[in-house]
Amino acid sequence: EPEVTQTPSHQVTQMGQEVILRCVPISNHLYFYWYRQILGQKVEFLVSFYNNEISEKSEIFDDQFSVERPDGSNFTLKIRSTKLEDSAMYFCASSEFVVGLFFGSGTQLSVL
Amino acid sequence: KNEVEQSPQNLTAQEGEFITINCSYSVGISALHWLQQHPGGGIVSLFMLSSGKKKHGRLIATINIQEKHSSLHITASHPRDSAVYICAGLNYGGSQGNLIFGKGTKLSVKP
Numbered sequence: 588e589p590e591v592t593q594t595p596s597h598q599v600t601q602m603g604q605e606v607i608l609r610c611v612p613i614s615n616h617l618y619f620y621w622y623r624q625i626l627g628q629k630v631e632f633l634v635s636f637y638n639n640e641i642s643e644k645s646e647i648f649d650d651q652f653s654v655e656r657p658d659g660s661n662f663t664l665k666i667r668s669t670k671l672e673d674s675a676m677y678f679c680a681s682s683e684f685v686v687g688l689f690f691g692s693g694t695q696l697s698v699l
Numbered sequence: 700k701n702e703v704e705q706s707p708q709n710l711t712a713q714e715g716e717f718i719t720i721n722c723s724y725s726v727g728i729s730a731l732h733w734l735q736q737h738p739g740g741g742i743v744s745l746f747m748l749s750s751g752k753k754k755h756g757r758l759i760a761t762i763n764i765q766e767k768h769s770s771l772h773i774t775a776s777h778p779r780d781s782a783v784y785i786c787a788g789l790n791y792g793g794s795q796g797n798l799i800f801g802k803g804t805k806l807s808v809k810p
Contacts, residue, residue, distance in 0.1 A: 618795055630798075680742075688747070693742075
């Protein structure tokens with residue numbers, strides 16, 4: 588069964604460092620998303636991406652964040668200068684069209 | 700601001716019991732997802748509903764658009780159903796993944 592793959596599963600970084608979280612969406616999917624979940628809190632929408640550009644972003648997704656589809660398969664989330672409050676589980680998801688949202692298993696980011 | 704509220708926050712059931720989790724949402728939500736989050740953190744989409752009722756195995760999801768209310772039912776519950784169930788609303792006019800998430804209902808099914 589096709590699945591969304593995220594790497595790494597855990598990432599530890601020092602405050603101020605740049606991190607790149609990687610996702611491989613399902614191959615025929617056209618819409619890609621990032622979410623985050625701070626420990627003990629709700630999942631929050633960060634950004635949606637379609638046709639090689641951001642289609643929508645939340646207030647959380649400020650200039651410190653960027654997304655990219657560097658090739659035909661990967662979809663990345665970059666945090667330029669990590670802060671302590673960026674520590675969270677980050678989920679990637681993809682969909683083919685308007686239904687069928689598939690999530691990856693998440694990357695746990697710990698900023699020290 | 701669009702909101703999604705779930706109840707209860709925590710639910711403990713005995714194996715075999717019928718379970719209901721409720722979700723209320725505000726104006727501006729055009730459809731609802733029901734998601735299952737496993738203890739390890741992974742999220743699985745169970746249903747997306749904009750009207751009526753959907754069934755998959757022992758899971759049933761309903762939505763009442765007039766009352767802005769949705770329910771997730773689990774029949775003949777089993778310990779493997781233990782997880783956090785999350786209701787997430789799709790923002791009207793937003794992209795497909797622009798979801799407003801509820802806090803989740805932590806379900807524990809005892810053998």
